[in-house]
Amino acid sequence: MTSPKKSMPFVGVRVVVVVVVIASFVLIEFRPVTGQPTYNYHSCLGSPNDTANSTFSSNLASLLGSLSAGASAGNSFYRNGSSGVFGLFLCRGDVLSSTCQSCVGNATQMLPQRCTSNRTAIIWYDECMLRYSDTDFFGAIATDVVVFMWNVQNNTSPDEPDVKALALIYNLAATVPNNAMLYGVQEFDGGDASQRRYGLEQCSRDINGSQCGYCLAQLTTYIGKCCEGKMGWRILTPSCNLRYEDYLFYRQQAASPQPVPSATPPSSTDKGKGGKNTAKIVAITLSLISAMAALLVSCYFLSKRRRSQQGDGGTREEILLQSMEGAAQGTNLKDRGAHKGFQDKSGEMHYFDLLTIVTATNKFDDANKLGEGGFGPVYKGKLPDGKEIAVKRLSMRSSQGIEEFKNEVMVIAKLQHRNLVRLLGCCLEGGEKLLVYEYLANRSLDAFLFDPVKRRELDWTKHAHIIKGIARGLLYLHEDSRLKIIHRDLKASNVLLDDEMNPKISDFGTARIFGGNQTEANTNRVVGTYGYMALEYAMKGLFSVKSDVYSFGVLLLEILSGRKCSSVYEHGQSLLSNAWLLWNEGKGTELVDANLIGSRPSNEALRLIHISLLCVQEDPNVRPTMSTVILMLGSESDLPLPKSPPFSIGRSFMPDQSSTGTGTGCFSSDKSSASAST
Template sequence: MSVEADNLTISCQYEYENYLTNDTFESNLKLLLDSLSHNTATTGFYNTTVGEGLNRINGQALCRGDASSTACESCVSNASQGIMKLCNAKDALIWYELCQVRYSFQDFFSNTAYTGKYPDSNGQDKLASDPADYYTYLMYLMKNISTEAVNSTQMFATGQINYSLSQTIYGLVQCTRDMSGDDCYNCLNSALGDLKACCYLREGGTVVSRNCNVRYEPYRFFNGSITSVLSYPASTGTGDKWKKGRIVLIVGILGLLLAVLAGSCAVYFNWRKAKQGISEELPFMDLATIKAATDDFSSSNKLGQGGFGTVYKGLLSDGKEVAVKRLSRKSWQGLEEFKNEVILIAKLQHRNLVRLLGCGIEGDEKLLVYEFMPNKSLDIYIFDSDKRAQLDWYTCNNIIDGIARGLVYLHEDSRLRIIHRDLKPSNVLLDHDMVAKISDFGMARIFCENQSSAKTRRVVGTYGYMAPEYAMEGLFSVKSDVFSFGVILLEIISGKRNSGFYLTEQAQTLLAYAWKLWTEGKELELVDPSLAESGQAAEIVRCIHVGLLCVQEDPEDRPTMSEVVTLLGGQKGTPPEPKKPAFWVGRAAQVLDRSLAPNLPANDITVSSISPR
């Protein structure tokens, strides 16, 4: 069997330094992986460290709880070979069917920062006939075995639940054994949230992460005895069974009709692809359906307007509320930017990213259909005094954490490495539970696995949120998004816009004001009074501290988003002292020639070229 045979996915952190062939780090890595291969099989979990100083490497291997010692040793050996073959970063993690292997120059033992990852194999599972009903049974199973895993010494549990007379759902959960019970439960709970984001419509799915993994299938995929055999606590009367049978029959008929319709759409879509290069994988809605949903783009359904067009609320024929982004015909976001946004979002699945439901192209009309966010965007809450009164520290802290985790997924844990390039409060949407979801990927760019930065002559984005190296030189990287995140964090805490400080007595920018207060030891004066009343001072100061680290002028000084999540969680001791931020970002917007972008809102400025030819 080849070393890639059971490889689910891999995470290579190329934003850190790569090691070189035949250098000391590589030699130590080979020793470390060899030690993991030989020592993990005894207990199924093993931590070790090799080397000193800059060449010190920490390693960890975890075998699935049902794997035999022979299967465990074989899997860790194959995974060790695979990670050497596929990655030369100084921080990497590979997941196999029966094990995972991780190494890093950083000390990650007992670090509980969660970031989920979806294996490509998820797309191979069949669609559930009744996703909502199936999901109800699934969550009952997974939450029960999660509790069982937390209380077991192996931090591993399996289970099954009868979904119908002919169908059973099987589940498995596991945590690394360097976690506390509470941390394990929180990790599994986060993974189950991601499981819904990736696999809600399917009969099977997997989410893997650094510290915990979850999986479910309609067939038994694990070995050994089942630790929990469950029955859902619901009525099982004959009438209910007959009702369910009729529903299944109706769904089956509708499924057949939809299959015929999908086939017709595929023929049409392939023709469109030949003309416009749109991927056949994308969900497609015709203009008539979208017009009917929005009452022909009625002004009463208008949710907002941006540089690229207008967003409307829509109601589909099945009663589902949606948000429809109708690109302006005057917008310079042409077909390429539209294709970019659709292709990107269609491949991204995370609970902190807005979900694309469909798209439409007909004549000059270019439309994107998203899940509806009843609480609209973050800027409405943090910059409006009445709305802001509805926010307490708990909600704000969760929003900050959600944005950070969404960026970790984009930068590190998705199948693609994605730089958003236009992160700002109006592009952070809030669902009915005030969960933050990053939106608007029209300006996003995909990086290759080993690519850490790029340069463009076409700088796009919003002044006040753009990193200085991007706005001035066209250089962008994951650290550009980190800068934008830092600005948003400080705006959430203060309730003030970064650009709103221009020519005030306090400072030219919010960043300059925050830095001034920090150096004077008066950082709590930055905090909006409503947050100061509902939050703990130490937590709020830590957030300000992290925000200032994110907006440091030199991108090398800024933390990665995974480090931000760890710092925000207080899992890394005292953060390093921040260096002086870049202060120019608020002033630049004032001197820009508005004739360059007459159709853009005041704060959405785009420069076609800023570098000398």
């Protein structure tokens, strides 16, 4: 349980009702009572209830009685709605039933007394949250009230964001929505007791997992506004909350999950909530998370303003602070000048202010547009020092774009390899989510392969150089980097070429990281491009390093043939089935691009076709690893006979609607791009 010494926070609150921003300053001395729940904050909203003996008051009393009874029955979450009054309580996921019952009982007594003339109200304690309203709020994300709390003691330097905090918070935000209880805790062990950090995140279970993920993602964007430089802090909203401390504030042995009763039928928005405990996609050790979180700091901790400190560390106070306009959209970053030239301590990641990017791209002029990816356009730009850049402008309205932004920064920022595109920095300002990459003069591989004129620039030597470079890049991702990364969308448009035609793998928005000895994962949301996608991934959501090997095999056939994987040959054959047929008939060289006739050694071409067929075998267990592929490419040793690839005998599949693609073949709803970063 929370120790008395550390439980009393320094608090800031933001309250927004419709378009009205309420801001004032209130000073309240707070002394918790032993045996009582630890009060945090309450908010009184909604239309007034002026008649003391009104029907609403009677119905509210009945509702609060039912909530108290629900807690007495041992429930950690309970909701009820009837006669125009709706309410729920949510106890912290680790507290005992008796603690939950005590907290809810206190809340049902306290809240009506503090909000005597309001039809909407909410109260937070350490142990529980209770809210009610005269409108049905079940199943709707509510972040209209945001409470910021932090410990005035043990502050860290405002100029040095706490990497350990982000390590916990971002990992929990990714995993909690997949937990049936929408609750999770995590501990970071830095090697000794003084380095330990503790995090907790929870969502109200009237919303579903997807809504929970969105809510928590929104809270993470507030961190730089309230909590930078603080050793312990929390952010509370009606629908979700998070907390971080340098001491253990939760029970390590959580109470057994309780069923979620409801006196009202669940709405359509509740369907799938809690019941879909999807398989975890990412298994990352905490040490790896810490390293990546340091990079996220560069983008998400943008506000570098020192706040005046109050109190001497021995007095605990509760302060209602000035509201933050635009915080919900993350659009107001007023101290632009303070961000110029910002970079993280390693020097690998820069923060670019929005004015610099707008100027570099000439206000995102269409004339500078390099291409269009699935999450937004890419523009060419030039910095004041003359350095050329490629700016990936993610969609401002898509929550998927936010996730891709975070994912891409996490995955690529610390990767350094000559065959991977280099991320120079990022910008989060004015509602924009911008990734800044090195500019590659020759853009993407597909611009050469599938253009009848430009592909003549690629002789056999350049073909071989590109193939080996892509293979080395994948090997680095799978085996040689500090992380094991599955790209999941390797294709010609995601291979960029520099001015010396060196290939660089790009677009890590859908990449996933494996940790420890993990070899495969499962997802119910298939992303990528059909045709490059292995059958087990497209049909079952299973992916591994062998999924990337399959994509490499398809790409290798495209490089050799100069034709897209969606090309249709005689009798409706696909590129894979045609390659399989020609190779079995001893006519493999007929697959090779006619432009290479006379410059390609036939034995090398046949060997590459052989390798590609090994990569696209239907059974992932018999596909080679990328380290084996590298050995095959660099030697003349005998190769095993391949088994048939999928679709080689006329089979086809229709992907489910959760995928990003639109059907069979090499098509995707993500537009192919010839950009420097898509």
